[in-house]
Amino acid sequence: MEADMPRSxxxxxxxxxxxxxxxxxxxxxxxAYLTQAAARDWEIWQRHLVVVPIIVCAxxxxxIPNIxxxxxxxxxxANPPCARSREENRGGTDGGDGP
Structure with a gap:
């Protein structure tokens, strides 16, 4: 399936x-550093229970939305084709002596 995907x-x-x-x-x-310092006696799964929701929400x-x-x-x-065609249609389709 990946062979069918375009290179871009x-x-x-x-x-x-x-x-x-x-x-x-x-x-x-x-x-990880913060939880290690703040919760030295916690098990790893307890630290991750605090850290993972923060990471997922971030x-x-x-x-991801910003990226x-x-x-x-x-x-x-920079100038999409549809914008170019709109610009061309504004000035030249009604006879040629537009502004």
């Missing part, structure tokens, strides 16, 4: 993956 789709997925990693890794590391509500917005902005052409 694979590249954008890889870019998305790397950006998510770059945003999530510092959060995970920082929270990913779902902040990180998607960034990638959508970067992938938009």
């Amino acid at each position: 789709f694979k590249a954008s997925r890889l870019t998305f993956c790397m950006l998510v990693f770059a945003a999530v890794y510092p959060i995970v590391t920082g929270l 990913m779902v509500f902040v990180i 998607q917005r960034l990638l959508a902005h970067l992938s938009e052409p």
Whole structure:
């Protein structure tokens, strides 16, 4: 199935993956250090019970929407074809002596 995907789709997925990693890794590391210092006598599963919901909420509500917005902005052409055709239709379809 992956052989059928266009090359740009694979590249954008890889870019998305790397950006998510770059945003999530510092959060995970920082929270691990904080919980390690604050809850030394807790078991690992108890620390993760506190850390994971914070990370998931950050990913779902902040990180992923912002990365998607960034990638959508970067992938938009500067002057999309539909905008060009609208500009062309404004001035030249009614006889040619428009403003």
